[in-house]
Amino acid sequence: MKKAGIIMIIGSLLLLGLFKFPLWNIMLGAPQYPDPLGMNIHITGIKGVHEFDIQNIDGLNHYIGMKKIPKPEEMWEFDVFPKVILGMVTLGVVIGLLGIFKKLSFRWFLGWLILMSILGVLGMYDFNLWLTEYGTDLDPNAIMKMTHPDGSPMTYKPPLFGHQKMLNFDVDSYPHTGGYMLFAGMLLTLIAFFVGKREWKTQKI
Template sequence: MVLAVLALLSLFVFPLWKIVLYAPQYPDGVKMHIWINKIGGETESTLQNINILNHYVGMKKIEPDDIPELNYFPYIILFMAALGLVAAVANKKGLYLAWVVLMVALAVAGLYDFYLWEYDYGHTLDPHAPMQFEGESFQPPLFGTKHIINFTAVSLPHIGGYFAGLSILLAALAWWFKRKIAR
């Protein structure tokens, strides 16, 4: 269970998610990284470069300051980590299960929130944008690959995302072993 907490805390070290845009002019891809508390990229200027690309089709500028989730998400993670430690100390299988259920619920909520933001960025377009594509949305995929005009967008968990998944798995295992021993 302690390992589950450590895996969860790795979110402060690694990005949660990545969206990579490929095009002929970007053979290595433009790599955006989403953290629990910030949005960045492979380089310091990645976000500026994505915003430049996006402005042609009238997408809003991605301003991390405009996304309140980035402010309170770290506290949720810290709270869950604390709760996990309490569960570990108490060593109760009920608490383990509760933690897993709560984490899954949070993950689903988080992904839904991520989808909403993607929808917002992909559909809220400046009517005066230089380039207009009838009926085209620029919403990146939630998970997997999608072609958006000349770009291939790939959206996948980053290291932090995999650790978060591992965290849930470890907690679930802790619960499962605890239950077995109890029997």
């Protein structure tokens, strides 16, 4: 399964892009901000798209009672996620190499993909929980207390994916370069599974 093993290795190595490029991006645009404010979510921390974006977002959030954007040391995810990605890359490369030397079945490629998919879903679930807490756990002593027409407190949870209007801000949340590299790597491992299955059948003939 030489071809399948090589594809598997390439797909696994694409995950290393997460150490350089953001996984996700959230942008906030409003009339008073010709250049939208933005956050890039890396697996090691959250950074502003521009130099002072985090500072400006924290300043805006202060008025409505939202917490400051957490630093890497304040979230366990930024310590665990890099280790998980390195572990999956290593496992994927090992499986690919063993596949090249016909030491294991093509089914291992699918097993890696299933495990990575489960971890990805858990990661997105955790990310959504953080967004929910970030946008709903407000300081009761905030300078501005916005309410819905029915009198209930307004919350400011950014969308997990897509576009949302919050007050006079347009908020967009989408994958960034690292996220697309992750998806591409997982797609390649799926291709490796089917190529490996075909090569295995050919060897049996």
